[in-house]
Amino acid sequence: xxxxxxxxxxxxxxxxRDPFSGEEGGRLKAHLESCPACAxxxxxxxxxxxxxxxxxxxxxxxxxxxSLKARLGIGLEPRTDPIARWGWAAAxxxxxxxxxxxxxxxxxxxxxxxxxxxxxxxxxxxxxxxNAEPIIGQLSQLSSPENVMMLNLxxxxxxxxxxxxxxxxxxxx
Amino acid sequence: xxxxxxxxFLRDYRKNPDRAFRQLMDGFRDRVHLFCLRAAPNRDDAExxxxxxxxxVWKGLGRFRGDxxxxxWIYRIAWNVCASYLEKKGRSPELTTYMEEGEEDTEPRLVAxxxxxxxxxxxxxxxxxxxxxxxxxxxxxxxxxxxxxxxTYEEIAAVTDWPMGTVKANLHRAKAKLRTAxxxxxxxxx
Numbered sequence: 236x237x238x239x240x241x242x243x244x245x246x247x248x249x250x251x252r253d254p255f256s257g258e259e260g261g262r263l264k265a266h267l268e269s270c271p272a273c274a275x276x277x278x279x280x281x282x283x284x285x286x287x288x289x290x291x292x293x294x295x296x297x298x299x300x301x302s303l304k305a306r307l308g309i310g311l312e313p314r315t316d317p318i319a320r321w322g323w324a325a326a327x328x329x330x331x332x333x334x335x336x337x338x339x340x341x342x343x344x345x346x347x348x349x350x351x352x353x354x355x356x357x358x359x360x361x362x363x364x365x366n367a368e369p370i371i372g373q374l375s376q377l378s379s380p381e382n383v384m385m386l387n388l389x390x391x392x393x394x395x396x397x398x399x400x401x402x403x404x405x406x407x408x
Numbered sequence: 409x410x411x412x413x414x415x416x417f418l419r420d421y422r423k424n425p426d427r428a429f430r431q432l433m434d435g436f437r438d439r440v441h442l443f444c445l446r447a448a449p450n451r452d453d454a455e456x457x458x459x460x461x462x463x464x465v466w467k468g469l470g471r472f473r474g475d476x477x478x479x480x481w482i483y484r485i486a487w488n489v490c491a492s493y494l495e496k497k498g499r500s501p502e503l504t505t506y507m508e509e510g511e512e513d514t515e516p517r518l519v520a521x522x523x524x525x526x527x528x529x530x531x532x533x534x535x536x537x538x539x540x541x542x543x544x545x546x547x548x549x550x551x552x553x554x555x556x557x558x559x560t561y562e563e564i565a566a567v568t569d570w571p572m573g574t575v576k577a578n579l580h581r582a583k584a585k586l587r588t589a590x591x592x593x594x595x596x597x598x
Contacts, residue, residue: 286536288556292438295455307466309429
């Protein structure tokens with residue numbers, strides 16, 4: 236059996252957003268069944284709510300969103316989605332892998348030319364009895380396999396970094 | 409607004425603005441528009457206000473820290489935009505100087521006797537709309553926040569910058585006045 240409430244308590248309950256919920260809502264319902272004055276107020280409360288919150292909210296005009304998007308600059312520049320971004324990364328990596336052997340050969344060839352040049356110079360300076368012979372001797376080792384490998388690693392890292400930076404720039408745009 | 413996911417929206421705002429914009433429109437477009445209609449019954453003005461609200465929301469999202477819910481934050485912006493509009497029209501929405509405890513009740517000015525006799529020919533619904541529209545803008549806005557946006561008293565206090573007691577008093581008395589005026593006209597006691 237629900238505890239009875241008076242008109243004052245009923246009106247306070249009617250002020251709640253959801254007046255008929257819970258146990259108190261049950262008490263309110265019971266009160267309204269026996270009190271025509273409060274029942275009339277409850278009906279009015281319901282009608283007022285429907286005025287304040289129409290069942291169907293009025294939408295702005297059809298051009299509202301388009302105009303707003305234009306003012307915000309949304310959708311004017313295509314942005315890369317995650318799939319496109321990974322596509323870019325994969326393309327750059329593939330390119331790097333394909334290009335790297337050629338870069339390696341070019342590097343090796345370049346180092347050999349420099350090394351031969353230095354060796355040639357060493358012979359000339361050696362004949363002249365120059366003191367620069369030890370330094371030239373070191374420089375002539377430039378095309379050693381260790382140096383070539385190191386240089387290739389550095390070049391590979393530069394290509395990869397360049398690729399990452401390029402993806403970053405593409406995404407920002 | 410039931411499907412609006414705040415976390416998802418904030419993530420998309422950075423990574424997929426198109427989708428975030430769609431979410432914002434689905435969640436808040438009509439509500440913010442109706443809120444603005446409470447301050448500016450003229451449809452064009454209300455749309456301009458709603459655009460202004462969303463521009464401020466979008467541009468300010470980077471600074472949103474989550475101190476309140478996103479809805480409260482958006483309505484706070486809407487409130488400020490509408491308040492500026494009303495001030496320009498010479499109708500400030502500030503209510504803090506009345507409705508304080510023990511103060512003489514002079515607002516809202518709407519009482520049954522002020523209702524023009526000609527209004528009786530209106531259909532009930534039109535009459536109720538008329539009553540609601542006759543309320544001071546601040547009351548309309550606060551009632552809208554309470555019923556439509558389903559904000560709590562605390563959230564409405566955060567939106568309006570009013571003390572909680574003022575929010576409660578405003579809501580209660582605006583409703584009571586509205587109800588009394590409507591009862592006297594539409595359901596007179598025998």
